[in-house]
Amino acid sequence: MTETSTSTITDGKYVELTYLVRDSKTGDVLTEISRPLNYVHGVNEILTPTITCELEGKTQGARVDLLVDCNELYGPRDESLVITEKVAVVPREYRQVGTRILMENTLGQMKSFLVTKIEGDKITFDGNNPLCGREVIYQVKILLVRDATAEEMEVGRNVEADPGA
Structure with a gap:
């Protein structure tokens, strides 16, 4: 197995990422998550099904920009x-x-x-989601891709990470 294939997002890979959300019209940053989120690809989803799907085949260190119509996520205002x-x-x-x-x-x-x-x-x-009615750009930075452990596969995320920390 080559190094490229071990750091490519496929089912069963543990992935850590950060992201920010920009308004597609103004370029303003609406949300920025700098503390890494993690998930196991193919076991659970992160952010939205569309984003999870788009991450397939991407590699560690890549930045992925995705245009998302928030009406599809949250419905119309x-x-x-x-x-x-x-x-x-x-x-x-x-x-x-x-x-x-x-x-x-x-x-x-x-x-x-x-x-x-x-x-x-x-x-x-x-009571509407603040992103309702907007088109946004998710800028996702893939920090880490590796094989998930058996325990991570079972729960779909890092089992040692303390979500309250």
């Missing part, structure tokens, strides 16, 4: 998830743009909303 209230009825700790709040509907289901705007005596919450 749903304007019924945009709620405007009077600021006075909202607890003070939620009165800041960028704050996340969990709300419960009449069926007892929880949904995360983001405070997106405060104007005058009105505050707006949006």
Whole structure:
């Protein structure tokens, strides 16, 4: 087996990567993950099925840029998830743009909303994913590719990594 084949992403390979997400229109960085994520290719997926599929055959050290239509991931924007209230009825700790709040509907289901705007005596919450309606570019950097251990194959990721660390 050559060195190239051992560092190529195929089923059963343990993969570590970092990524950032850019808005395809503005080029603005929307998210950047610099702490490596890991998975076992063919056992589980990372990020999205499309990205996992595109990583197949790529090698350690490569950067892969992928254009992703977030409507395919999160569905189209749903304007019924945009709620405007009077600021006075909202607890003070939620009165800041960028704050996340969990709300419960009449069926007892929880949904995360983001405070997106405060104007005058009105505050707006949006339950849509912030990437909804956007085309983004995932820039994935493949840091490590190696054969997965039997234990990693079973759980689909590094078993020694402490997710809370």
